[in-house]
Amino acid sequence: MxxxxxxxHLNGVGSAGKSSIAKALQQIAAGPWLHVQMDTFLEMxxxxxQDHPEAFAYETIMEEGKPSVRITGGPVGERLxxxxxxxxxxxxxxxxxxxxxxxxxxxxxxDAYAKALAGFxxxxxxxxxxxxxxxxxxxxxxxxxxxTSRWQFGQVHRNMRYDLELDTSRxxxxxxxxxxxxxxGL
Numbered sequence: 461m462x463x464x465x466x467x468x469h470l471n472g473v474g475s476a477g478k479s480s481i482a483k484a485l486q487q488i489a490a491g492p493w494l495h496v497q498m499d500t501f502l503e504m505x506x507x508x509x510q511d512h513p514e515a516f517a518y519e520t521i522m523e524e525g526k527p528s529v530r531i532t533g534g535p536v537g538e539r540l541x542x543x544x545x546x547x548x549x550x551x552x553x554x555x556x557x558x559x560x561x562x563x564x565x566x567x568x569x570x571d572a573y574a575k576a577l578a579g580f581x582x583x584x585x586x587x588x589x590x591x592x593x594x595x596x597x598x599x600x601x602x603x604x605x606x607x608t609s610r611w612q613f614g615q616v617h618r619n620m621r622y623d624l625e626l627d628t629s630r631x632x633x634x635x636x637x638x639x640x641x642x643x644x645g646l
Contacts, residue, residue: 465552467580468493468640469560469573471620472587473612474604475597477628477636481587482559484637489646491557498562499603501544509536518605526595527607531565541569545576552580565615583644586622587636589629 468485470478482495502516509515514534520527533541552558564570589597594609624643626636640646 462553462555464580465554465556465558467548467552467558467560467577467582468644469562469582469584470587471562471564471584471616471622473589473594473609473616474563475594475601475609476587476589477633478561478587480633481626481628481636481640482561484633485559485640485646488634488637488641493557493559493646494551496544496548496551496558496560498544501540505536505540512536515540518608520605520607521611523610526610528610529605529607530611531608542572545572549576549580552577563612563616564620565612567619570619583624583640584620584622585640586617586620586625588617588625588627593629 470481472478479495479497479499482497486493486495502510505515511518512534513532515536517532517534519530519532521530522528548558548560564573591610591613594613595606598604598606598609624640626639628636631639
C-alpha cells in the first residue's frame with residue numbers, strides 16, 4: 461500500500477516569500493518535497509488569457525489613494541484552479557510529499573481545499589509580511605500587477621488556522637524553512 465504524501469500548505473499574499481521559502485525548504489528537508497506553485501498553473505494560460513474575464517480579470521481600483529488590483533475569476537480560471545487542486549490530490553495520493561505555494565483569497569477557495577485534501581496530513585503555514593514591504597517587493601518584480609498585495613492583504617489570512625505562522629520581514633527564506641523543518645520534524 462502506498463503511503464499518502466504529506467502536504468505543507470504555504471498561504472500568504474503575493475510577494476510574501478512563499479516560493480523562496482519552498483525552495484529553501486526543498487534544500488534542507490529530508491527526502492524529496494515537490495513544490496506546487498499556483499503561479500505555475502496560472503502561467504499555463506495562453507498570454508491572451510492572462511487578463512481575460514473568462515479566466516482571471518485584473519481591475520485596478522483606488523484604496524486610500526493607492527492602487528489595489530481586484531482579481532475576479534471566470535469559468536476558465538475556476539476550471540484551472542480546480543485542476544490544480546485535483547493535481548495536488550493525485551500527486552499526494554501517489555505518495556509524493558508536497559509544498560503548496562498558494563494565495564487562498566476567499567472562503568470558497570479555502571473550503572474547496574478543505575474538501576479536496578480531506579484525509580491527507582496537511583501542515584498549514586501562514587506567511588506574513590507588512591503591507592508596505594509587500595508593496596515594495598511587488599514593485600521590484602516584473603511579473604506582478606502593482607496593487608495586488610494591497611487587495612489580497614486583508615483577505616488571505618481571514619478565517620485561517622495555521623500550525624505555524626512566519627513573518628518574512630523578520631526572517632530570511634532559509635530561516636523560515638528551518639523553522640518549518642524544526643516545527644514539523646522534516
